[in-house]
Amino acid sequence: MINQDKPIQKILFGSPGTGKSYQIAEIAEKQLGIKSDGHILSNTIKVVFHPEYTYSDFMGKLLPISNGNSVVYKYYPGHFLQALGMAYEALINRKGQNYLLVIDELNRGNAAAIFGSIFQLLDRDNDGWSNYEVDISEMELLGLFNSIGYKTEVTNNHTVRVNDLPLELFINSNLEKEYESEWINEGKVDVLQLLSKCKIKIPPNLSIIATINTSDESIYYLDSAFKRRWSWEYVDAPSNSDITNRRIPADILRLPLSLSDNTSLDWYRCIVGVNEFIKLHHQSIRRIEDKQIGWWFIKPNGCQLTSEEVKDKLMFYLWDGVFTRNKQLLAKFIEDKLNKKNVVLATYADFLVYTEDLLRYWHNNINAVTENELKVDPSEDF
Template sequence: MSDQERKAPLKLSQPGKLELKKTVEAGQVRQSFSHGRSKVVTVDVRKKRTFSSATNAGDIGSSEGASANPLEEALDSARRENERRRVEQNQLNAIRAAILSQLDGRGRLACTIRWRADELQTQLEAAASMLPEQLIIFGPPGTGKSHILRSTYLNKLRIERECVVQTIFHPEYTYGDFVGKLLPLSVPDLNSPGRSTVTYRFYPGHFLLALAKAYREAILVPAGVVRNVALVIDELNRGNCASIFGSIFQLLDRDTRGRSSYRIHLPEMELMALREQAEISDIDQASTAEGRHLLELMRSGEIVIPRNLSIFATMNTSDDSIYYMDSAFKRRWEWEYLAAGTRGRAGDLVNVQIFDDVEPALSAAWKWVDFVDAVNSFILSHSESIRHIEDKQIGYRFIRPEVVNDAVAIPASKIRNKLLFFLWDTVFPRHRSLLADAMGVSLRTFADLSDHLDRFMIMLWDFRSAALTPDD
C-alpha cells in the first residue's frame, strides 16, 4: 500500500456526511544492530483519540434516559409500596366489615378470632424471615439502653420471653461461664451408705443455652413457625471479651443469609451438652433446610450460629473499670449510640415531677426531664476541664420514678444520694471546685454537697434561665 493510499480518508460505501479518519499513520525510524550496523524501517504510529471534556460533560448531562438519584428512586418505591399496602388494608377492612354485618354475635366473634390468628401467623412468618441482629447499644448511663432493646428490637423480631437468654459480663466472667465448664459434684455413694463420692458434671454456659434454643427451633419446629432466639449481654465491656468469647469469636462473621460465615469444631463434651439442651440427641431428620444443615454439621462435630439467633449487648461508655475491645471484635457488630437528652425517648417520663418533702416549693418547680437537661448543660459548659465529656452525661432513666403521695415522681432523696454522688465521684472528681464555685458554697466532702441539694437546684435553675434568656 502506497503512502497516498495510506493517508486517504475512509468513507462510507454509500454517499453521506459521516466519515472516519484513520488513527494509524506511517513513520520511519533507524533501528541499530550489533557491530555498528543500522537500518531504516517503516512503522505504524497509532494516534491516541482525545475528546473534549466540555463537550462530553454536556453530552452526559443532557443525555436522555439518564438514571435518577438511586436514593430518591428507593424512597419513591417505598412510598408507593406503603400506599399500596394502605389501600389493600382499607379494602380488606371494608370486606371484613361487610362480612361481620351479616353475622350474629357468635359468628362475628369466631371470624374475629380467626382473622387475628391469621395475622399473628403472618407476623411470625415475617419475623422468622428477618435477618438476625448482632448489635451493641451503647451510651451514657440512664439513656434507656435495655429499655430500647426490649421495646424495639425484641418486639420487631417477635422474640418471646422464654426465647431470651440473658447474662451480664463482669471481671470474673470466663469462657466457662459463657460456653460451659466441668465442675465437681458430691453425690451419695450407693455402695457405701452414709458416704459420698465425687463425680463431675458439665454445666452449659449462657451462649450454649441460647444456641440450643435456636437449634431446637430450627430442627424440631415445622417451617414457617420457627421462633427467633436472643442472647442478651449486659455490661459487655466489663468483661474480657477476647477471653470470654474464645473460638466463638470466629462465628460472629455472618453471611447474607444471617448464618455464620465460618464454622468451628466443638469439643465432644460441649457437643453432647448442646444436643441434650436442644433435645435433639436422637433426632436425625429436620423439617427445614436450616435444620438439616445444622444436623449435618453436628455429625462432623461443627457448629455455626443459625439465622434465628440474634445477639444483643449493652454497655456504658463512662465506666472506668472496663476492658479494651480490639477493632477486629468491634467490627463484627452493628452499633447504635443513644445520646443523653433525647426527648423522643423520654416516653412516660415527660410529665414526671421531682418531689421533696423538705423543700416542696423548690422541687415542684422542676420537671424531671428539664432537670436532667439542665444537669447535662451544666456538665457540657465545663468541657474544657472534664475529659470524655460526652460520656459523663446522664439519661432520663438514670433514676427510676416511684409512686409518692399517689403520684409518680422522682424522690429528692434519690437525687441527693445517687445523682449528686455521680457528679461528685465520676464527673467532677478532679475539678470539684467547679461545683463549689457554681453553688457558692465550700465543698470539702460529699456530705457537704449532699447537704446543699437546695443550693444545687437553685444554681441549676439560674443556669438554665440564663441559657434560655436571649442575649441583648
C-alpha cells in the same frame, strides 16, 4: 410472626439510665417478633458480664454433683450454648422463630477471653450464618445436644449417647433420614452436618444484642477487631429538644422532686438541666456522650423523689464520676451561678451543702446554660 433473614448483632451504648434495656425489648418485639410476658422476653437468654465471668460460664462447664455416696460429673451448658441450642432446635423442627442472646454490661467482663474462639463466629455471611465454623469438644457437643432437647448421657465406659444411641450412630442415622426427606436445604441438614463434625456456627435465627456503659471507668478495653463485628447504636440522653418536642416518658413527666422547704420541682427539668450543665464542660470531660444521665438514672420508690435520694445518687455521681479529677469547675459554677463567695469544695460534704440550690438552678435555667457562660480551659483533662 416476623420472619427476619438478617440477624441483629448490635451494641447499645449511652449514658446510665437512658433505657438501653427497655430498647432491647422494643427491638426484640418489633424487629424479631419476640414477645414479652411482663418484663420477661420469650426465646431469650440473658447474661450480665462481670470481672469473674469466664469462657466456661459462657460456653459450659463440668461440675461435680453428689449421687448417694459417690460423686458424678455433669456438664452444664453456658449461656451461649443455651441460646445456640434453642436456635438450632427451632431450625430442626422448622418453627420459624427468632431467638436472642442479650449481654448486659459487655465491657465489665473480659470479652475477648469470655468469647474465646466464639469470637470467630461473629463474622456473619449474607445468609445470616457465621462465615466460619469453630470446633467444639465432645463435652461441649453433649451440652449443646442437651440445650437442643435431646436426651444425653455419658456411660460408665465414657461413651456419649444421644437419645439412647451412641453419638456417631445418632448423627449418622438422622443425617440419612434428612437427606431422604423434604428437609434438605431447609436448615436441619446444615445443623446436623455441623454437629457431626463437632463444629458450630451461629445461625440466622439467633441475634445478639449487648449493652455497654462506658461512664464506668473500671471496665475492660474492647479492641477494634472485636468492635467492628458489631453494629453500634447510641442511646441519647435527655436534652432541651426532648422538652421542646414533648419526648418525656409519662411517669417522669408527672414525677415531682420534693425539697426540704416543702416546695417541689419537676424532676424532668432537673434531669435536662443537669445534662446541659455537664455538656457545658464538654471540652474538659472525656467521653461526654455517656457522662450525662438518663430519665431512669434514679428509679423512684413511690410517686415522688426527695432531695435526700438525689444526694445519695446524683450528687455523688457528679462528684465521683463526672468531675472526678478537678472540683474547681464545680466550685466556679456555684460561685458564678448561685452567687456564692469563696466556695471551697475540700470534701464531698462541702458539695452536698449546695444540693437544693443547684437543683433549683438546673430546674429553672435549662435553656440558659450555654457553653459561653463559663470559661473553660480546654487544656485541662478530667
